[in-house]
Amino acid sequence: MRRVARGAAVVATMAMVAAILAGCAFLPWSGGGGQSSASSDAMVVEVEVTSDAATASQLRVVVDAREDPQRVDQHDVSLPYGERFEVSKDVPFPLTGSLVEATAGQDATWIECRIILDGEVVAENRAEGAGATAVCEKKLRRGPQ
Incomplete structure (x- = not known):
């Protein structure tokens, strides 16, 4: 169970880093609110x-x-x-x-x-x-x- 939780945390962290580097507008602090305009x-x-x-x-x-x-x-x-x-x-x-x-x-x-x-x-x-x-x-x- 710990291994699955740790793996999910690693995947979530990697996804967040990739989104930041890509300038994703779907992040809550980007002002995009999940919508592109x-x-x-x-x-x-x-x-x-x-x-x-x-x-x-x-x-x-x-x-x-x-x-x-x-x-x-x-x-x-x-x-x-x-x-x-x-x-x-x-x-x-x-x-x-x-x-x-x-x-x-x-x-x-x-x-x-x-x-x-x-x-x-x-x-x-x-x-x-x-x-x-x-x-x-x-x-x-x-x-x-």
């Missing part, structure tokens, strides 16, 4: 910038993806600003972090930024005053966060 093939990073002014004097967005890093550098950006970035899950640890730096226009009294990762707010900040800069950053790392 286009949204489970990518992580979604959303960036939002708001202010009481019509424009931000400067905006910098960095989505640090291993396969396809994406960047926005703009001056005199119309607000509210929002953009969605998709990061493929084709590689281990596909996203290492995101950054938003937004500088308020001269007619602003405040500016806010927000980073949303797969529907969850992971960073937000508010800066007060004309010319103030709101900085939002989320670094992703292996292990406990």
